[in-house]
Amino acid sequence: MDLVVSLAHQFKDSLRDLAPVVLVMAFFQLVVIRQPLPDSLALIDLAFGLVFVLVGLTLFIKGLELGLFPLGENLARAFVKKGSVSWLLMFAFALGLGSTVAEPALIAIAARAAEVVALGGLIDNSVRAQNSFAFALRMVVAASVGVAVVLGVVRIFKGWPLHLMIIAGYMLVLLLTLFAPAEMIGIAYDSGGVTTSTITVPLVTALGVGLASSIKGRSPMLDGFGLIALASVMPIIFVLLFGIIGIHLIPGVVP
Amino acid sequence: MTLIATFWGTLLDILPIAAIVFGFQYLVIRKPVKRLPQVLMGFFMVWVGLSFFLVGLEQALFPMGELMATQLTNHEFLPILAEGAQRHWSDYYWVYIFAFAIGASTTIAEPSLIAVSLKAGEISGGTIDPLMLRVAVALGMAFGITLGTWRIVMGWPLQWFVFAAYLLVIVQTLRSPRSIIPLAFDSGGVTTSTITVPIIAALGLGLATEIPGRSPVMDGFGMIALACLFPIITVMGYAQIAQWRATRTRSANDLTPM
Numbered sequence: 001m002d003l004v005v006s007l008a009h010q011f012k013d014s015l016r017d018l019a020p021v022v023l024v025m026a027f028f029q030l031v032v033i034r035q036p037l038p039d040s041l042a043l044i045d046l047a048f049g050l051v052f053v054l055v056g057l058t059l060f061i062k063g064l065e066l067g068l069f070p071l072g073e074n075l076a077r078a079f080v081k082k083g084s085v086s087w088l089l090m091f092a093f094a095l096g097l098g099s100t101v102a103e104p105a106l107i108a109i110a111a112r113a114a115e116v117v118a119l120g121g122l123i124d125n126s127v128r129a130q131n132s133f134a135f136a137l138r139m140v141v142a143a144s145v146g147v148a149v150v151l152g153v154v155r156i157f158k159g160w161p162l163h164l165m166i167i168a169g170y171m172l173v174l175l176l177t178l179f180a181p182a183e184m185i186g187i188a189y190d191s192g193g194v195t196t197s198t199i200t201v202p203l204v205t206a207l208g209v210g211l212a213s214s215i216k217g218r219s220p221m222l223d224g225f226g227l228i229a230l231a232s233v234m235p236i237i238f239v240l241l242f243g244i245i246g247i248h249l250i251p252g253v254v255p
Numbered sequence: 256m257t258l259i260a261t262f263w264g265t266l267l268d269i270l271p272i273a274a275i276v277f278g279f280q281y282l283v284i285r286k287p288v289k290r291l292p293q294v295l296m297g298f299f300m301v302w303v304g305l306s307f308f309l310v311g312l313e314q315a316l317f318p319m320g321e322l323m324a325t326q327l328t329n330h331e332f333l334p335i336l337a338e339g340a341q342r343h344w345s346d347y348y349w350v351y352i353f354a355f356a357i358g359a360s361t362t363i364a365e366p367s368l369i370a371v372s373l374k375a376g377e378i379s380g381g382t383i384d385p386l387m388l389r390v391a392v393a394l395g396m397a398f399g400i401t402l403g404t405w406r407i408v409m410g411w412p413l414q415w416f417v418f419a420a421y422l423l424v425i426v427q428t429l430r431s432p433r434s435i436i437p438l439a440f441d442s443g444g445v446t447t448s449t450i451t452v453p454i455i456a457a458l459g460l461g462l463a464t465e466i467p468g469r470s471p472v473m474d475g476f477g478m479i480a481l482a483c484l485f486p487i488i489t490v491m492g493y494a495q496i497a498q499w500r501a502t503r504t505r506s507a508n509d510l511t512p513m
Contacts, residue, residue, distance in 0.1 A: 016364055017361075017364075017365070017448060017450050018450055019364075020357075020360035020361045020363075020364060021316075021357065021360075021361055021450060021451070021454055023360070024353070024356045024357050024360050025319055025323060025357075027356075028323065028327075028349075028353055028356075032349060032353075033326045033327070033332065035326060035329075035332075037322070038322070041318055041322060045314055045315075046314070046315050046318070046319065047315075048311075048314065048315075049310075049311045049312075049313075049314030049315025049316070049318075050311065050315045050316075051311070052307045052308070052310050052311025052314065052315070053307075053308055053311035053312060053315060053316060053450070054311075055304070055307050055311075056303075056304045056305065056306065056307030056308030056309070056310070056311055057304065057308050057449065057450070058304065059300045059301070059303050059304030059307065060300070060301055060304030060305050060308055061304070062297075062300055062304075063296075063297045063298065063299070063300025063301035063302075063303075063304055064297065064301055065297070066293055066294065066296060066297030066300065067293070067294045067295070067296070067297020067298040067300075067301060068272070068276065068297065068298070068301065070289070070290075070294070071276050071280065071288065071294055072276060074289070075276060075279055075280060075284065078284045078286070079284075082284075087283060091279055091283075094275045094279065095275070097271075097275070098271055098272035098275040098276070099272060101268060101271050101272060102265075102268045102269050102271075102272050102301075102305065103449075104305055104308050104309060104312075104449050105447075105449050105452040105453060107265075107268060107309065108309065108312055108317075108452075108453050108456075109452065109453070109456055112456060112460065113476070116460065116471050116472050116475055116476075117472065119471065119472060120470070120472030120473070122472075162436065162437060162440070163428045163429075163436055166424075166428070166440065167425050167428070170421045170424075170425065173417075173421075174418060174421070177414050182473060183472050183473065185412075185413060185414060185477075186413050186473070186474070186475065186476025186477040186480075187476045189413060189417055189476070189477055189479075189480035190456070190476045190477060190478070190479040190480050192480060192483065193443075193444070193447045193452070193479040193480055193482065193483035194447070194452055194479060201367070201444065201445070226437050226440065228440065228441045228444045229437065229440035229441060229443075229444070231444075232440075232443065232444050232483060236480075
């Protein structure tokens with residue numbers, strides 16, 4: 001019974017997330033554009049699609065709260081208590097990697113990126129090449145978030161200032177942009193924003209705040225939050241590198 | 256058919272993270288999972304939910320974003336061109352208005368942003384107003400997306416905009432109150448929810464496809480990047496203004512008795 005109530009509550013939240021998008025679009029359709037929908041896009045399909053989005057997001061987030069989040073937070077606490085730095089770093093990497101692999105927005109964007117890049121001729125225009133590109137892109141982004149979380153954890157231990165690390169990251173982005181293929185630049189910059197949504201943010205924040213509050217002399221406000229910032233710069237660097245080198249290493253992708 | 260394929264695909268997406276957490280739990284920590292049935296139920300819901308979400312995304316959110324881009328750039332919708340004249344960027348004003356509206360409306364009501372801004376208000380001891388902070392983030396997001404659409408219309412390289420924004424961020428970082436910096440950086444990530452990212456991406460790709468002379472490959476991506484960067488700038492800007500106002504009132508109070 002509790003589950004039904006909390007599901008209904010989450011459904012309301014999802015609805016509130018979706019409502020502005022639908023309202024703005026409906027306003028533009030009815031007031032500004034005033035054109036019939038094209039035949040390929042039936043209103044009933046759209047409505048069903050939106051219901052799928054709502055139901056899907058509700059189940060997804062509630063499922064995270066029931067399963068992954070308590071498990072992840074317990075593990076984070078257990079590793080902090082265990083006191084073994086190397087295990088903690090390995091766990092941090094796995095947490096960043098694992099939580100990004102299943103990120104819905106990343107799955108969707110990677111598939112789009114593969115289509116577009118194939119059109120542009122950077123990779124072979126076949127379904128297989130597109131699929132392996134999309135998969136490789138997701139893995140690269142996931143690995144970069146893993147590295148970012150490890151760096152963030154090290155930063156909390158050492159007390160390095162966040163802004164210096166970010167500025168250094170920006171410099172690297174600047175440098176790599178000069179060498180990266182033009183088709184990859186937009187995708188690389190966007191991948192930084194894609195990673196920090198539904199799964200990654202709560203899990204990674206829990207790890208950061210947990211660590212910062214258990215180490216003497218660190219404040220959760222100043223040191224606990226920076227993980228997300230690192231997790232949104234690191235993917236840019238990794239995807240640019242992927243565009244420069246990695247793309248040539250996957251067999252059968254580059255024409 | 257697509258539903259079954261999606262279900263299979265998302266199962267493969269979820270397995271790694273399940274393997275990771277259960278692996279660490281049983282092999283390294285070696286303690287049984289508390290409330291195992293509930294946790295397994297949660298993983299099952301994540302699987303079903305993710306599948307439905309992705310199907311709905313393909314069926315509704317992506318087509319809607321692209322449809323808006325197509326219709327707003329349709330030559331029948333745009334102002335009539337004089338004979339042989341070039342399109343001016345300002346002809347696409349409805350695109351900018353739409354981008355701004357989508358950015359502001361999706362951000363201002365974002366539940367995680369509301370939570371974060373209330374917390375920041377508490378910590379700052381009254382110098383930061385939670386509502387103003389939300390407005391700052393929403394304005395930053397809306398401005399970032401609008402700038403992103405304008406960039407696509409102009410066809411200028413994304414890196415110019417990103418580097419200019421980086422420069423602003425760096426300069427502001429050095430001048431802002433230290434306690435606001437992590438929060439400001441986080442607010443960039445908070446704005447891009449799982450629903451907004453696909454819509455913005457579809458809008459950008461659609462615009463790059465429809466506007467003459469632009470290609471989705473070179474111009475379609477980059478809106479999300481700008482949407483993430485500008486909230487950082489507006490939040491630090493707001494913190495600087497709030498701090499400046501606080502010190503001004505204080506020094507004014509100090510002066511009055513004289």
